[in-house]
Amino acid sequence: MKFGFSLLILALLIVIPALGASLGGAPFWGIVIPYCALLIFLVGFTSRVLKWAKLPVPFRIPTSTGQQKSLDWIQHSPLDNPSTGLGVVGRMALEVLLFRSLFRNTKVELKEGPKLVYGSSKWLWAGALAFHYAFLIIFLRHFKYFVEPTPFWVVGMQNLDSFFQVGLPMLLATDAVIVAAISFLLLRRLLDARIRYISNASDYFPLLLILAIAATGILMRYFFKVDLVGVKKLAMGLFSLKPVVPEGIGAMFYIHMFLVSSLIAYFPFSKLMHLAGVFLSPTRNLANNNRMRRHLNPWNPQVKVHTYEEYEDEFRDVMKAAELPLDKEKQCPKAS
Amino acid sequence: MSQGKLKPEELARITYQPPAKSWTDPTVEFRKGVICYGAVPETLNYLDLPHAKKWQPTDQDWKLPPDWKKIIFEGMRDRLMRFRSFKVFMDICVRCGACADKCHFYIGSGDPKNMPVLRAELLRSVYRRQFTKAGKIMGAMVGARDLDEKVLKEWFYYFYQCTECRRCSVFCPYGIDTAEITMMGRELLNLLGLSIEWINTPLANCFRTGNHLGIQPHGFKDSVEFAVDELAELTGIKVKAPINEKGHEILFVAPSADYFAQPHYFTLLGYLALFHEIGLDYTLSTFASEGGNFGLFHSNEMMKRLNAKIYSEAKRLDVKWILGGECGHMWRVLHQYMDTMNGPADFLQVPKSSLTGTVFANAASTKMVHISEFTADLIRHNKIQLDPSRNNHWNATFHDSCNPARCMGLFDEPRYVLQQVMKNFHEMPEDTIREQTFCCGSGSGLGTDENIESRMRGGLPRANAVKYVRDTKEVNLLVCMCAIDKATLPPLLEYWTPGVEVAGLHELVGNALIMKGENERLTDLRGTPITKPLENKQDAA
Known part of the structure; x- marks a missing residue:
């Protein structure tokens, strides 16, 4: 039912622009909606992060996942249990860029005896990493629509991306990866009884939404060709704050645009804020130097x-x- | 075992298949064996805590004040403003499920709400409804729930079925720490006078007498003198154990169980023997006769109230620095909270071992050193003579206690000491030690008798890993550095893994320690003859 609800919302988000754009009002769909969404995103995202950042961190509570720094002759784990700011930067980099903690994932099985067996379980890590990097590359790739001439790094990225060329237009590896990764994450949520049990509609919805964004993008690229010159004009207009709406871009584009707008407007109010929150997690972003340097609690109570x-x-x-x-x-x- | 109703093979019939009904249904059954007794009004009153009442979790009527929802919401609002951890952890979980099978209570019970993600969702659902727009508008679709009495009871049930061990936070991609969630949940329940007896009675005792057991100063002295006499019988050496004396170099603080409980007591003998042998200039304190701090399991304010005595006593006794004994949660408080709460300890000096000259720069601010750091340094500098063969009757494995493991990263100091004082040592499987260590199942104030089934379930992963080395390596001793472990692992192992004893690290140090002028040691510190059965066994084979 939660999945169905998410699916229903998504269907609405597709039908609305499809109908809307066919009735005209291109400036509304091409300019007003994206600008509104961006505004909501910027204000929402910033205020959410500022709210978090303003909150006090009364205690220094890093989770230590490696040997502490103590005696000189005992090998210390500077990345899993950093004692300095630099170490924390390293730990955070591993966490954000490589999903270090998720890489630790294990799977427990109870056998006769009883006997508990722990196995390595890297699928979630691999799927999550593939999804996030594919998303990032696709996002950066879109700069070819915003900037003229197309930046060299976008060209380079695209060349690399189309390395496994299949037919024309060139198949981009990231398109395949993101669809595969999202499908994996979605199927995992639906088919693994335990994950289905903990999932809310707000867990299915972002996956479905991003899948739909990727799908509409792919459809435009391979099947429902849209006027790319027009798209670039519109995108550059938006980007340079001098919006124009060229004629005859095609409905598929407006659906794509509306879904993207929905995603960024939804972002600040959703779990997607883990993007920023991970940087503010006190169990990860603090050095385990508790006994070396005093940590101050701004509201340290009189007791x-x-x-x-x-x-x-x-x-x-x-x-x-x-x-x-x-x-x-x-x-x-x-x-x- | 006080309640041997369920046999191990029955208890081990666990299914991980979630039930048909949604987790948002808050109904719980308060069953004997899984829930602790409610706090008695006398202890709450003694500590000036609100809404004291005669009450049990099994009662239908929890005698809640009429405005109880308002109290909870205000309490949540207040804590969301004071703890970034709470707010961020409420907001960013993506329910990826990586934490799900990392919790020992989940592994041992199969109860889906023991998955860390759902334990947090119990609070999050109310948070969403009350404090977020999405929750107010979309309700159940985004996992929002109204707070009602059933939800409150469910909170109580599950926040007293979490030992704040932080294992889940190791695996969470955002470091979401269920210990923080449980601490907040318990603080909220405290606002309505809902706590457990096994936490509140030690709190009141500790506040009054300086230790959880409520031992008065003369009783403490008696116990220390008894230990001194016993050590004299075992070694022929009568050691000094100064108490409440001013002007010594070091204040030594251990969990009070070391003075009164077994097998903790043998660790105390180890400390006393070691301190004598190296001529340590130290004093014990009756006022600071407890390093443990059940305040950690209650509220940050209570933790601070109990912890204050450590620095104030160090100041009064005019010592230079503080040495701390073997205890798990005690060391979380000392390492992560004490300096912030009750520092700065500017009246103390940076700890320096007078024997080796080592400056403990890692304790430069807090001025408190863990005894395994201290002893490792002594051994490294050859300051003590050891005969590891005196521990030959033991074949040991090491249990990393949750707090020193995941709040400090104290892994290799005790292992170094252990491998210097004994020959037979085997690690448990790597998914069950160091930062991935499994809780005893009885931490955070849950180590009592009435919830024995929960404890046996929660302790299954630990006991099972011990079983593995018992069966494959003939391990017969589980070494640990935690008073709660020493109290609760013996019944746990008796239940799941018979034939394995529990000992503290410094008990083994005391066994191996060659003391100048000692009698020939015929027994170890527990009085067991040193017969080297393992070697005999190998000969026979």
């Missing part, structure tokens, strides 16, 4: 403690009988 004086006052007689040292031989009259 009621039990002082030694109160303790000695309560137990003076038994302490004296046990010949334990005392600070005061007799209880102060006022304390009694």
Whole structure:
């Protein structure tokens, strides 16, 4: 039902621009919608990140996943348990660029005995990494529409991407990778009973949306050819804040554009914010130098403690009988 | 075993297939064996905590104050403003499921809400409904739920079925730490007076007497003197164990169980023997007679209230630095919280071993050194004489306690010490040690009797890894550095993996330590004859 709901929303997001664009109003679909979406994204994303960043980090709580730095002769793990800022940068880089923690993934099986067996399980890591990098490359590839002349790095990237050339136009490897990776992530969510059990509609929806974006992009490239010159004019117009709407670009483009707009407008309010949140995770972005340098808690509360004086006052007689040292031989009259 | 109703083979019939009903149904059954007793009003009142009442989780009526929802929402709002961890962890989970089978309670029970992701969703669902637009508009489709009494009971059930071991946070791609979630959940429940007796009674004891067990100063002294006498019987050497004396170099703080419980007590004998042999200038304290801190399992404020005594006592006794004994959660507090909460310790000096000259730069600010760091340094510099053959009757493996492992990264210091004081050592499988170590299943204040079934379930992965080395390497001893481990692993192993004993690291140090002028050691510190059965066995084979 949650999957169905996501599918329904997606269908609406496809039908609306398809119908809308066929009824005309190209400036609305080509200019107003993308600008609105971008505005929502920028404001939403920034305010969300600022809100997080403003929150205090009362305690330094890194998860240590390697040997601490202690005695000189004990080999320390500077990346899995960094003790310096530089080490933290390294740890974060591994986390963000290579999904270090996900790479650790294991799978447990209970056998007769009972016997628990742990196996390596890298599929989630591989699928996630493939998906994110394909997405990144496709995103960067789109700069050919925004900038004239096409930047050299985009050309280089595209050449590399079409290395495995199949027919014309050139098949881009990333197109195949992203569809495969999303399909894997989606099927995993649907077919693995455990993952299906924990999934919300908001977990299916982004995958479906991105899959639809990729699909419409691929359809435009291979099947429903759109006027690329017109697309570039429109994109460059948007990019340079001098929007124009060329005639006859084709409905498929407007669907693609509307889905992208939906994604970026949805982004700040969704789990997709893990993109920024991972940088702010206190178990990863802090050095394990707790005993070396004091960490300050801005709201460190005043609390009621039990002082030694109160303790000695309560137990003076038994302490004296046990010949334990005392600070005061007799209880102060006022304390009694 | 106080409750041997379920046999191990019955308890091990676990299915990981999720049930048909959605996790958003909050109904839980408070069953004997899986839930702890509620906190009694006397302890809450003693600590000035709100909404004290006579109450049990199994009661229908939890005697909630009329405005309880408002209290919870205000409490959430307040904590979302004070802890970036809480807010970020509420927001960024993508439910990838990597954490799912990393939790020992999930592995041991198959209960899907013991998957870390769902344990957090219990709070997140209410957070979404109350604090996010998507949750307010889209409701169940985005996993939002209204808070009601059933949800509150469900929180209690699952936040007291998490040992804050942080294993899931090792695997989470965003480092989401269920310990943080559980800590927040427990803090919220505390606002309504909903806590457990096994946490609150030690808290009240510790606040009053300086230790969780409620031992008064003369009782503490008796116990230390008893240990000194016992050590004299075993070694022929009468050591000094100063208590509450001013002007020594070091304040030594251990978990109080080391003084009163077994097998902890043999570790105490090890400390005393070692300190005597190296002529350590130290004192114990009755006021700071507890390094452990159940405040960690209650609230950050309570943690601070109990922890304050460590620095204040170090100051009063005019020592230069502090040495800490073998304990897990104690070291999380000392390493990650003490300096922030009750520092700066500018009246102390950077710890320096007077025997080796080593400066513990890693404790330059906190001024507190872990005893395994201290002892490893001693051995490395040949400052003590060791006869590892005195531990030949043991074939050991090492259990990394959750907190020193995942909050410090204290892995190789104890292993180095262990391999210097004994010959027979085998690691458990790599997915079950070091940063991937499995909890004893009884940490974070859950090490009591009434929830024994939960404990046996939660401890299954640890016990099972021990079983592996018992069966393949003939391991007969599990060495650890944690008071809760020492209390709860023996019944766990008796249940799942009979034939394996539990010992502290410094018990083995004490066994191997050659003391000047000692009698010939006929037994180890537990009084077991040193007969080298392992070698005999090999000869026979």
